[in-house]
Amino acid sequence: MRNLLLSVLTASVATGALVSAAAADITITYPSGWEGLMEPAFEEFEKKTGEKVVATVVPKEIDKRITIDLAGGAATDVIVYDSYRTSEYAESGYLADLNGYTASWADWDHYFGSLKDISTIDGAVRGIPVYTDVRMLWYNRAIFEKAGIAEPWEPKNWNDIFAAAEKIKASNPDVEYPLYFPVGTKLGEATTMQGFYMALLGADGAEGGANRLRDWDAGQWIGDSPAIRKTLSFYQDVFVNKELSGRELYYTPDVWGDMRRAFANGNIGIMANGSWEFNSIWRSAGIEKSTDERNEFMAWTKFPGDGSENAPATSNISGGWNIAIAESSEQKDLAWQLMEAIFEADRYAEWVAGQGRPAVRRDALEAPAYKADAYLTSLSPLLEDTTGRDTFPGYSSVSAFVQQATTDILDGKSIDETVATFRENLEDEFGEEEVKIIE
């Protein structure tokens, strides 16, 4: 028995030693495609500190991976996360307070105030923004030419979008997706942001949260409103009444890659999507195209409002990604040193310009590589006229309900049925008193 106890103790000590050794490494989780930003920073950090960086590179669905890692207590020291999660993660106690670090970090002054606000909850900085984005309608110029649609295409309302898509459908029956409009649950947040919210913002005026999912003044989620109904009827027109889009592309094993390849191969006429697609489409499709060739192939226009009296002329919404330290990290100082290396000014500016992503720091906007990029500078009008999501705790559930509502429309349910289920879901989740109905 004594021998047995000794064996168990030895094994425990050995396991403990292994765990301690592993804890000395700095761990980080980031999405694939960010190697250009991360790997030189790791090298610099390792040289400077003598510590090793152990990275987990996530190819797909990093948002879900990070959330489950945090909830399960298995998060790495440093994490890359979708900035809209900041308030929920902070409320759950998952993100470290970075105030102590940013106070003495000169680079923090370069960040735009609005983005600092998104990442600051109750006075505590919880994440450092990496880049932002804007949303628009992309279109295939050759398909437009064949359909006889004049360029530059500047739709004034939703009917103009439908009219263009119908012309594409009539002139080019091989195009399975005259209008690609994110729908369903498999695209996740993209359905809410690139699709639903873009339409919602243009469906009514902003007063009382009439064109949003949350009334911030009243502190309530919106369970039913004319704008929500109009947005769902937009989906109904696209997928059911006018049949302007197939359905398969929203549910394939590789929803992002297949969508991009479909656009590159001329199977999509108009596409509601984001600013990153100017580069991402070609990277995913494995096609080398110069900037001129891309401009020859595709163009973008602002997403118009629905054309009703109070509605804005165009809509746009921005998101972005942050880097943060997990509260569970036992090496926060080292983790911050790694973050400083990642955000080294010159390297960051070059990388963000190379990615075709709008930067979030003034110094990066002044970098030669960024200034020389005509596409990035063309996004300025959208960056000046944008809004963010309702990043209040509970938003991710609301977003999932939105995705389910678009699924219901695809399944052939009526607007009334779909809205009733959406409202019921909100009331189940937050209680009736926290749900507002706009007549």
Next chain:
Amino acid sequence: MISTSHVWLRRSAKPMAIAAIPAVLFILLFIFYAGWTIWTSFTDLSLLGRKSINPSFVGFDNYIRLITRDGFLQSVWTTTVFTFFSAIVGQCGIGLLLAIIMKSSRFRLKSFVEFAILFGWLAPDVVAAFMWNAFASSDGMINVIILQPLGFESVNLLNEYAIEVVIISNIWKGTAWSYLLFSAALDTVSREVIEAAYMDGANALQRLRHVLLPLLRAQIATNLLFVTIWTYAFFSLIYALTGGGPGRETEVLSIYMYKQAFDVGKLGYGSAVAIAMMLIVGGLSIFYVRQNKDQTR
């Protein structure tokens, strides 16, 4: 201390006790997680936010919502259809039929068929999903090689017949197990019994119905039990292939549970779905076991 009269076992009690530690730990772990899931199903525990730190006890609310809210019952129906056609009719039925046919087939044909069905079994689910997506798309193999030469127009099968494609892909994926089990079972059937039936004038169908099937009843019941349990909780191939869509056409219970727990973030409700799934599968298992017992009496 293990009490036994067997000398070897008595002398080996200590090493056996040590060897049993992992098994005991695993059993405790299973009990812990099952208990945790049952407890969670009576709370509003969330993945994120306030309720992730301080969940409240909500009684049977989650279970009541299974019945009163959209989604769960529809998924039960989708899962039942999927399980019936892909596991019971497809994997079990085709597996048995192939095993009987291959029993007397030539070696080369048998090797070819076995390779073909084992390939499906060995292919990882995600790879299989990409393959079936390529087969079923409008310019995929099914359209180009079969439908178009026969004069049919190209059809986007995953758009129009998603549940059918998912069922067929799962039959392709899982028939090997049933085939192997029934092949092994057929090897145990005495050749004399079949020959005696033949001498008595029974035709092929009669030999199958009155001789082979009764002899294989236990194996068929066991196989049905396995494939039903596996298929009722099947996730990866369907999730990768369609994600439950288009719409909710292929949203089986496992996908519904995953979406509720990890997309919406309602771990309490997701746990209630898991417990309901366990009860359904448990009920089916008891049904199979009883049927088998009744018929073997």
